[in-house]
Amino acid sequence: MKTKQLTFLLSLTALFYFLLALPSAIFSESRTGYDGAGNYIPDIVIDEKESRKLVTNRLEGKRQEFIEKIKNNPTNYLYYYYLGDVYLEMKRPAEAIVSFEGVIKLNPRNGKAHYQLAKAYDQINDVSRAIRHVAIASQIFKDNLDLHWQTKVNVFLLQLREQE
Numbered sequence: 001m002k003t004k005q006l007t008f009l010l011s012l013t014a015l016f017y018f019l020l021a022l023p024s025a026i027f028s029e030s031r032t033g034y035d036g037a038g039n040y041i042p043d044i045v046i047d048e049k050e051s052r053k054l055v056t057n058r059l060e061g062k063r064q065e066f067i068e069k070i071k072n073n074p075t076n077y078l079y080y081y082y083l084g085d086v087y088l089e090m091k092r093p094a095e096a097i098v099s100f101e102g103v104i105k106l107n108p109r110n111g112k113a114h115y116q117l118a119k120a121y122d123q124i125n126d127v128s129r130a131i132r133h134v135a136i137a138s139q140i141f142k143d144n145l146d147l148h149w150q151t152k153v154n155v156f157l158l159q160l161r162e163q164e
Contacts, residue, residue, distance in 0.1 A: 111140035
């Protein structure tokens, strides 16, 4: 009888170990270099300065690429659009404005270009022009029945009107 009780207690202890102790050891973050999902994370400190330099170099490469593509095919509005996006990413809104205006010259009903142009004007604190272009974008998306972009643009329009 004592053997059965001892076996039962050992089984119960093992069960509680597997139910409580083992999962917390496997899934909790620890200082061993593994995250909660069991993925190995090397002990590498990310150099923020180096990371920014890499991003800047990547964006500069993209900028050069789109400038070259525009030289080869000046009627493709997408190249102007992507160049404008790169300029916004590089925090150069004045150049982004020029690019997005190029898109609008080639494709006046491009709602996304008007939206991005509004963002660029907002970055240089020209709220009245930003509101004008975001209103145009809103109308374009409304005409195209694009509810997602219409909602996104209308939220941005409300934010701009609060700045006035």
